[in-house]
Amino acid sequence: MAKTVVNKHADLKSSIIPWLLILPTFIVVLMFTAWPTVLSIYQSFFRLKLNVPRFRVPTFIGLQNYVELFKSPTFHQVLWNTIIYVAGVVPISVILAFLFALLVNRAIKGIGFIRLGFFYPTILPMVSAATVWMYFFTPNYGLFNLFLQWFGYHGPQNWTGNPHLALLAVMIVAIWKSAGYFMIFYLAGLQNLPTDVFEAADIDGVNYLQRLWYITFPLLRRTTLFVTTIAFIDGFQIIDHIFVLTQGGPSDASNVLLYYLWEMRFNYQDVGKSAALTVILVAFILIFTIGNFALSERKEDRRVA
């Protein structure tokens, strides 16, 4: 009898402590992430436009906000821009990060400087970096244009004003900014890899590319999962450089979901539509994150089997 009581206490203790430990984070996440999301879903069913006197009181309009958004050509363009932006920035910056990590994961003299060089963009605040890039993109004498000319580029130079280049310009800045950051995760991953498998592979006479593809890359799968998830969320959420470089222009050519959301809420004062946009944005991120995770876990099951 006495023995079971002791056990029960121990059980209770061991089950309380973890809960207590995550409680502060849990509350903060609920208050600042979950609750605003719920609020946004609720608000997205109402017409509330603060700078139109008769729409200053919220009225229930069902799915009207969503219907209007999906009918609007601007929203179509914004959605399409966002897909191109994320589909370009995420894989390119992750692949670059992986290559950078392979490059700097060696014991050469002065490797510290090269590592610093790759990581440097991460230290700069995005707004300062974008301001510098704004001058790099200047036609005729901007550094980026001079650099391209040196490689024989003679195309248009008006990067932030040309509708065919503006989205590419903001993507270039985003990739330049984030690749070094993701490199750090890959570098940490590479340095923690077990050495015995590589020794075994060497004995079996595996060449460099085979080793990379069959051993290094699969072993870094967890890192890749983490990095792609972060990269994807960042791709949707980091828009500081768009404010500086293009303001979504010219003619919405570089307008993406979160920038459009900001315009809707703070410039157009349309609370209902901006809430609907928030819901769409959250849905996008959720679908990808869960999808990415599920895909990665399924692969693991197959391997174990």
Next chain:
Amino acid sequence: MKMFSKKLLLVLLVLVVSFSIVFAGCAPKKAPQQNNNQNNQQNQQQNTQKEVTIQIYFPVSTLAPEAKLLDSYAAAFHKEYPNITVKPVYSGGYTDVEKAIKTVINGGGEPPALAIMLATDLYDLIDAGYIVPLDSYINSMPNGQAYLNDFFPQFLANSKYEGKIWSIPFQRSVALMYYNADLLKENNLPVPDSWQSLAEVTSKLTKKDKDGKVVRWGIEWPSGWPYWLFQPLAIGNGTNIFKGPAQMNFNDPRVIEAVQYYIDLSHKYHAMPEGVQKNWNTAVPDFENGRAAFILHSTSGLNGILQGSKFNVGVMAVPGKKKGTYATVTGGGNIYMFKNVPKEKQDAAWKFIEFVTQPKYVADFSINTGYIATRKSAYDLDVMKQHLKEVPQAAKVKELLKYAGPEFSCHDLAQVRNIFHKYLQAAYNGQMTPKAAMDEAQKEAQAILKDFQNP
């Protein structure tokens, strides 16, 4: 038993969390009440001691030269009214002030008593119920009408709505064409006086090196945020891009012709970079370093450009289509007074408006910044006369005011302006013809503005 205790824990957890949410949900509602209580207490104290502190938001950064000037005006004001303390808050740019105020008001807090915001924000601020009209204060002045009439009517145009005055002009500018007078002289070219001569002169001043690369543009005309510097073209063709606060004029044939003229300057005359020019920041150094013979910019840059250029700088309004006609457009910010601010603070705020718009401060601000003095009587002061003698360009700027048309402003400005920008840039970039672009802009804008046509 084990299951039970886990369940109990979960229930407890949910209770704690939901309690905290309810608490969090209540908190913002409680805060303003507490604020009000505090305000009431403060007001009671003020009634006995008559001590008032008001805030005024300025759209400049703390390090800007304007900040020093404004600090000195606030200090001078405190000397004259020892019971009133004015606290200037330097928030960055116009959009930062706007953001800060919207955040405070949406969050249920008390806005500052005063703020300098864009003159064109008028309708949005009224529609959102943020500001109060100033007529009662003006009428209570011994010579209120004379005070109003002393402001240049071009600047006061953005203050009137439904027969009331909602703002007082403060830091005002016009769009200005700067030209390298030495280059004109060297090449024996006249100062342009029409669209045609502007195109010809700037075309001749465009210089290429032997590889065909442009080393000097005839003219740079920023169009990253294009409506403002486009307006002088529409005005110079005898119209404007809007008719009223809910009626646009984007597809007027004369506006379309103006869009075509801008495109012609690059495509036909090769005097200007093609497409949308994102050069608001680089146009001034380009001009100062001789990489552009003409630029369009604001008068607020005048002092800097005069200091930075090693040649004779000419300033003028934008030539109109017809020979001998000119046009420009007003810009800049006015002082607004906010709703939901205790009466004592509003009264004190008005005293500060009166104080800081006295001719001597208006003149001082203009001399030190390059903004145009907003009151006629400021130009009668000796310091101002002296300044205009020393800086003839500043005298010229004052003369240009007679060519100035009103700056584009309407209900739901941000959205309508974005529509105009979108299609104007599409035309500049050759994605649409000027006519198709302006027709579409007009259609979309009027669809937005239908909410305001029958209030």
